[in-house]
Amino acid sequence: MFAIFKRDLRAFYTTPIGYAFSGVVILIMNLCFYYMNVETSSSDVKRIFYWLLLGLAFLAPILTMRLLSEEKKTKTDQLLYTVPLRITDIVLGKYLAALCVFLISLVGTFMIPVILSMFSVAEYWAILGNYVAIVFAASAFIAIGLFVSSTSENQLVSALVSWAILVGLWLVDTLVANVEIRFIRVIVDWVSVFARYESFTYGLFDLSDILYYFSITAVFLFLTVRMLDKRRYA
């Protein structure tokens, strides 16, 4: 697993993808920070993290599109499946590599809490909550993207389908706010990746929320493993 992790993490930074991703994440965060906090003299970081979450719906697919599609296309998957290596290790290695690129990008935003603590009364727990929340959400997005990547050997198709899913989830969320039927609203709120996120951002660590993101990650990683295993019987 570590071999795959190392290779894929390296590959992110020998191609422009890793730099572009980190750059855009840091750009979003700092722009939002400037307009929403510095300009308005607010110390509330909730909204900038929400914008980052929206940004991630677009960015995560770029991170994951290559991971498995490329292997299939260049037939390097033939190597991975014929060396003594479990499919679970391949999937976990790739998932962790993508997550790691996101974590590296997050480090570039650490100046935000530093500036906040210097010039205002920073709500440390809320900031920490937001960081934890965005990591869990990113983890779920990456797992979804990785699964999509396992279904196609075309990177562009992988990216577009992941976009459709993530942006679709967000749209359902936004639209359902206008639905009058309470029942539907409750259901959608419960399964929604984005609605769950909000409670996190207040600095409330609800175990069910953590479990929820964890489950999405686990389910999609499991589906990816199944998908790759199924290939043998084609």
Next chain:
Amino acid sequence: MIEVENLVKHYGDKKAVNDISFTIRDGELVGFLGPNGAGKSTTMNVITGYLSATSGSARINGIDILEDPMEAKRHIGYLPEQPPLYMDMSVNEYLDFICDLKKVDRNRRSHIDDICEQAGITGVYRRMIKNLSKGYKQRVGLAQALIGDPEVLILDEPTVGLDPIQIVEIRNVIRDLGRQRTVILSSHILPEVQTICRRVLVINEGKIIADDSPQNLSKYVEMNHRMQIRVAAPQSKAEQILREIPEMGEVVFEGVMEEDTSDFMICARDNADIRRLLFNGCAKAGCPILMMNPLSASLEDIFIKLTEKSETNEKEA
């Protein structure tokens, strides 16, 4: 040792491999010979655990590839038809990664150096794989298969796309490897397996139609006495001379390639050797033979012969 039993692999409705069985003993160098789409690659992919068989089994050193894939794969080095290379890595990074994958930890440095020496890639060790020529890419692929010192090597068309000098070099490398290891290599070129292997499995349409030594196999080639000749005489005269030769079978005029000569494709009856008769006949008529070019049977001819044979065998059975 490789044991394959009643292997069947379907792709949808298509039977890519249809009930293949064979055993390859330790230290044997065996060639898979067959036209494109015969099932060579599929068989290799099943043995290496890349694909799962529809039915039947494959065992490497007694370990079933489906029951204990992790252990079985430890014994195999595989070079697929398209070498599985990462273009964004340099040769040394790539081989290091392969060592990580195969969990080679002891003496990694000297192990990689030995293999580079063997595969002849020491000179390109620090270059990016994407910048290497096709021949070097193939060698890096071969080096990849050698990492971890597997007892069984499976090489899928290792010489395809190489220039003649590279082909000779790679063949020598493979022959050397075959001294200590069990090797299967596939090819659709008859002379190639003839020069390297001591045993040839001929595969056509998913079935093994011959399992023999290259010497026996080449008997099929010699059986077919076809020649291309050029005689210094106009077509009608030359044709008359040729037809008078005893045991002459088919005579086909092929055109005039040189002034005052004519070219023919001839075939002896009952596979007789008519070269002397041909020479004497033409000499007596005062029409020298300017060219005599024996046409060895093509792989297709052999396949047709072998398939005919296996079909008649089936009927008799």
